[in-house]
Amino acid sequence: MRTLVFVDLDDTLFQSRHKCPTDDDLHPVASLRDGSVHSFMTAKQRALWRLLDADATLIPTTARDLDSLRRVDLPFQSWRILDYGGVILNPDGHPDAPWMQRMTQVSQETIGELNALLDLVETFIQSAGLSAHVRIIEDFGLPFYLVAKYRDDREDDLSRLQDELVRPWLAERADAYRLHRNGNNLAVLPRALGKEHAVRYLIEHLGRENSELLTIGVGDSLIDGAFMAECDYAITPRGSQLFEATLQQML
Incomplete structure (x- = not known):
């Protein structure tokens, strides 16, 4: 069975330094246009990355455009969803026609x-x-x-x-x-633009190649909830906007 992980980037896999819970063990991962480091992964975020990347296809599902995604130092090797779902790149890096x-x-x-x-x-x-x-x-x-x-x-x-x-x-x-x-x-x-539309399209497209799919959505914002709901399982960081609106109420 093939596992697809549709993962938001900013404030999910990494964040700016002032949003990091500690200055210890931070790993630089994204830069600004001038080359200065802007975003970092914590030790727990790196552990999550290694866990997901070990046996799954990770598909960034982000509001970032192509230029901004190129400044993220993570080895995505498959499909990529950009611009809130406006663009889908195939594994060769070309827009899906x-x-x-x-x-x-x-x-x-x-x-x-x-x-x-x-x-x-x-x-x-x-x-x-x-x-x-x-x-x-x-x-x-x-x-x-x-x-x-x-x-x-x-x-x-x-x-x-x-x-x-x-x-x-x-x-x-x-x-x-x-x-x-x-x-x-x-x-x-x-409303015709959305990560959820792109995720649904890719799940259907890749499902035609392999009907045995396990899908996981990972995100932090309320708007991410829609694409995560397209997946079999959903993961959100503790303390995120989505967490505060849902799971926090259970505590």
Whole structure:
């Protein structure tokens, strides 16, 4: 039986130094564009990696784009899911053609509204004097979703943007778009874009090659719950956003 592990990266397998529970025994694993180390694995995260990698196919399932994934020093050798599911790379590193065709259509159908939202957010940031920046994430020539982040440790500015502008905008489009907020990351995604869609597609695709599949989903955010629910088993780190919303209530 073949085992597939669909694993989120940031805050699941590694995190920035200030999020690490201790400074002891940290292993550098991801860098910024300037080459400086930004993210680290703890000893327990490295042990989890070795456990999963020993007898399974690990498939990163991440919001990172290709450039950002290339700066992660982990030996993924099979399929890769990027951009919240916008891009699926095959084991040779090339985009899966049927999936790209599907997501090209999704991108073309949503970029008009995302660009309009981008203008609204930029105007709001300027008029309200917020310390935040916003952009539309693109990869392989396709725009996928909008993301805003706060600056200068002014997290409340991002919360204000979320509550006063983004939520009302989404309330009128709840059937077509959704919000993801986790720390310094506020993303507006088309509902047709999602890790869960890509995971479901790959499970079906690889299941045609090998009907005996065991699937495991590993993630930390509420938005990861959807792709983890596509799998036979689910793993989330203790203290994660997903843990706090589910298992923490059992304690």
